[in-house]
Amino acid sequence: MTRLVDDCFALSSEMISAATALRQIGRAVRRVTEPEICPLGAAGGRILAVDVMSPRQVPPADNAAVDGYAFAYADYKAAPELPRAVVGRSAAGQPYAGEITPDSLVKILTGAVMPEGFDSVAMIEDIRSQDDKIILPIGLKSGANCRKAGEDIKQGQLLLEKGTYLRPQEIGYLASVGMVSVSVYRQIRVALFSTGDELVNPGDPAFDSSIYDSNRFILSALLRSFGCKVTDLGILNDKLDIVRPALLDAARDHDLVITSGGVSMGDEDHVKAAVQEIGQLHFWRIAIKPGRPLALGQIDNTAFVGLPGNPIAALVCCLKFIRPLILRLAGRTEDAPLSYQARAAFTMGKKPDRTKWLRVRYSPKDNAVGTVEKFPTDGSGILSSAVWANGLVELGDAVTQINEGDLVTFLPFSELMR
Structure with missing residues (x-):
């Protein structure tokens, strides 16, 4: 198995841009599958x-692109209006194998192999009948309505x-x-779990102090859309003697371990302590919103990612940073998601020196640039905003103000979730 470079996620503790984080992922991560x-x-x-x-x-042989009559162009050029006899029929899978004579025709159906010596086809709706013979239309060109052997794919x-x-x-x-x-x-194997004493599984009894775990389900669906095989480890109690062996077991037969919530620079958290004890852990201070320091590390040869606990922050960080990480691990040639220019249907200010992603709904306009409407609130815990939206608008580090009608960059969810 190809191994990750030891401590490949080590990075300066200084604040970095989203672009720098993506470049580091590109440099540090390599394929681990066979x-x-x-x-x-x-x-x-x-x-x-x-x-x-x-x-x-x-095609393996010249064949007809239309229903009609096959002929030799040289004969036609010499006498285009000559009435011609039909000597046979060629259909797809049933080629004409008989003899052909000068100035003769073969009735041919779409996809049928061209009779030897014939190189052109007259469409059936363009011909005229005269007694038991056919007159071809004037003005046909050599090779008309004929697909040439190998025109799509050449051998080798x-x-x-x-x-x-x-x-x-x-x-x-x-x-x-x-x-x-x-x-x-081989598909990337991802172990996924959540931590947090407030979390309960859907279907379990919930109290006012309880939160149903949505992140695990969001991330599991996303990871499968990226082509991963996901092992759902559920919700782990935040106790060191439970977390440590669970991480070690997950790392043993997975390529990537992901957790959401409970891993940040200031927490007295057992996931953080366990990863630091059995592997390496680094906090990337990325100048982004939504999001917060992204925890990346390794347990033996298995990559580890700690995502934010707020569902929108976890979703956006997974789309923007974990997706390219997974593509690298999986050996996939990265094709950047397509983005589009759209006109803002809102006005807002933004702090400089950080990238911000807005949840937006794009509306196309006939023969014009489409518009994007921003969800009214920016909270990272408002999951309904992602359901309402059909993509993100990316505001780069240098942007400080957006006015209605300004051109912005729209990233469709359909492009980010593949």
Whole structure:
């Protein structure tokens, strides 16, 4: 197994920007998974472990792009209005195997192999009949309505590169050259738990002092959307003799351990103490909102992340920092989420020298730049704001004021959650 560099998350205690944190993740984290063979039908959402070369060309032979009549262009050019005899029929999977004669035609259906010696097709709706013969339309060009062998894929060409995330279209691409299995990286194994004496599981009795644990369910769904295999360790009692062995057990057979809540610089907290005792732990003071110091470390060769306890802070930190960390661990070629320009439908001020993410709802406009509306309140515990929103607006370090109508950067949740 590829190992992380020892103490790879060590960083200065000074405040850093979001961009610096992302660059450090890119430098410090590397793939920890191994290749395995997966049936093609089960490979959707997996990450390609090798470069794939095509074993055949696609299409394998010239074929018709439309229903019509196949002909030799040289014959047609010499006598375009000549009535021509139809000598046979070619259908997909049932090519015409008979002889052809000068100035003859073969009726052909879409996808059928072109008869040998024929290179063009007249669409069936454009021809004229005369007695038992066919007259082709004037003005046809050589190669009309004919798909050439190999015009999509050449034999031996590079189809997909190592590190490619396999979407449905990539699965179909591989199937089109006859592949039945593919080498992919093993899925990242993530152990996930929550801490906090106030937390209870949904379905358990709750008191006024109780909070149902939503973070674990948010994070579990997110991690699965990133292609991880998640082990839900539930809620751990915040006692050192419980936390220490639980962390060690989780680290033994997982690539990443994530907790939310209870790990911050000022807490007398047993998760923090346990990680520091059995591994390394570093607090990244990132100039962001929502969020607070992000705890990153290692237990043996397993990465550890401590996320904030507030659900919006945990959600945003997972989308912006844990997602790229996981892609690196998994061997996936990182494709930056797409963002869009939109016009603010709000006015607000912002403190300088930190990045802020707003929960917003984007509305498209016909033939114009869309607009984004901001949720009325910014609290990191207001989960309804994320349900209402369809993305985030990112306000960079230098921004101090946004006025209605200003262009801002919109990040759709659909881009961040893949």
